[in-house]
Amino acid sequence: MKAISYQGVNDVRTIETDEPACRPGHAKIRVRAAGICGTDMAIAAGKHPRARAPLIMGHEFSGEIVQIVPEPGKAPELSVGDRVTAYPLLTCGHCFACTNGAAHVCRTLKLIGIDCDGAFAEYACVPLDLLVKVPGHVDYAAGALIEPLAVGIHAVEMAKDAPMDNAVVLGAGPIGLLTAFALSLKNVRDIIVADINPSRLARAGQMGFRTVNSAEQDLNAVVAENTNGEGAALLFECAGAESAAAQMCGLARSRGTIVMAGVHKDPHAVDLRTLNFREITLVGSRVYTRSDYKAAVGAAAQLPADIIISHSLGIEDAVQGFEFMKHPDGVCKVVFSM
Ligand SMILES: [Zn+2]
Ligand SMILES: [Zn+2]
Known part of the structure; x- marks a missing residue:
């Protein structure tokens, strides 16, 4: 079969490899769509702390079950032909997080497509208990967006009982757009999405969100004007950028909540005095x-x-797909369709 493999630093390519063998308790999936994530970019650049070459990446995907090998004595709940995606988290089951209802922050959390082979391939074998059935009216491309949408939904859940009368989302990449979408599912109407990239902002605008180009407009002033000078009730940091970290506390109102959905790969300066003075709640996600x-x-x-998928490529276009992802202009989510 064809697969997209991380072969070494800055070396991602389409390779020919054996189809994976389906072990007991697993299903073999004919992958139909799989999206490139920022994490895959970090792996390709050799900057991921855990990923080791050679590795078939891909943890955002959808496909159909072509084979099931149940655990002896255990009847599977899924059938061949089912349309599925995977909850790609591999957890230890015995650390503090795993035994306290928070296995998604397992002390040794691993992911399909990062710590073991994933779905940038024609076939993938996935533990049955991680497969999630996708309704037939959801097409495969949308199925590949379920994973990043879950990131946005979780970020909104992490705001817990914070008032949601208005929200600011920093960053209009896939996670920013999907977080704003998750807010709209909660009936938050007053949402501002800020970025410096016009093509990404255009997508946010197409999705119905108010947009601010913070390279051209003073975001602080826009948010102040929109909130009677109070600042944002809720702020989602989805940019992962140093400038966003520096700015976020100043955008939040007193007793406001900031949820960190973007991953900051370096320690960035945060205005902690404003965090004190406004009693802002800062939440990791x-x-x-x-x-x-x-x-x-x-x-x-x-x-x-x-709107979210900017490029749909074939599995042989690995190099091109990863090249697209390096240039945010005109690029949002890149999906391989198999
Ligand atoms: Zn991802
Ligand atoms: Zn654990």
Whole structure:
């Protein structure tokens, strides 16, 4: 079969390899669509702390079951032909997080497509208990967006009971757009999406969000004007950029909540004095729980996949796909269709 493999630093290519053998407790999936994530870019650049070459990447995907090998004595709940995606988290089951209802932040969390072979391939074998059925009216491309949508849904869940009368989302990449979409599912109407990239902002605008180009407009002033000078009730940091970290506390109102959905790969300066003075709640957010995933599957049919997916490529276009992802202009989510 064909697969897209991380062969070494800055060496991602389409290779010919054996189809994976389906072990007991696993299903073999004919992968139909798989998206490139920022994490895959970090792997390709040799900057991921855990990924080791050679590796078939890909943790955002959808496909259909072509074979099931059940665990002896255990009847599978899924059938051949089912349309599925995977909850790609591999957890230890015995650390503090795993035994306290938060397995998604397992002390040794691993992911399909990062710590073991994933779905940038014609076939993938996935543990049966990680497969999630996708309704037939959700097409495969939207199915590949369920994973990043779950990231957005989880970020909104992490705001817990914070008032949601208005929200600012920093960053209009896939996670920013999907977080804003997750907010709209919660009936938050007053949402501002900020970025410096016009093509990404155009996508946010197409999705119905108010946009601010913070390279051209003073975001602080726009948010102040929109909130009677108070600042944002809720702020989602989805940019992962140093400038966003520096700016975010100043955008939040007193007793406001900031949720970190973007991953900052370096320690960035944060205005902690403003955090004190306004008693801002700063919340970390990582991946998603099973219930967030279920919610993402339920909302997938409403996703504007055609806006979020900027490029749909074939499995032989690995080099091109990863090249596209390096240039945010005109690029949002790149999906391989098999
Ligand atoms: Zn991802
Ligand atoms: Zn654990």
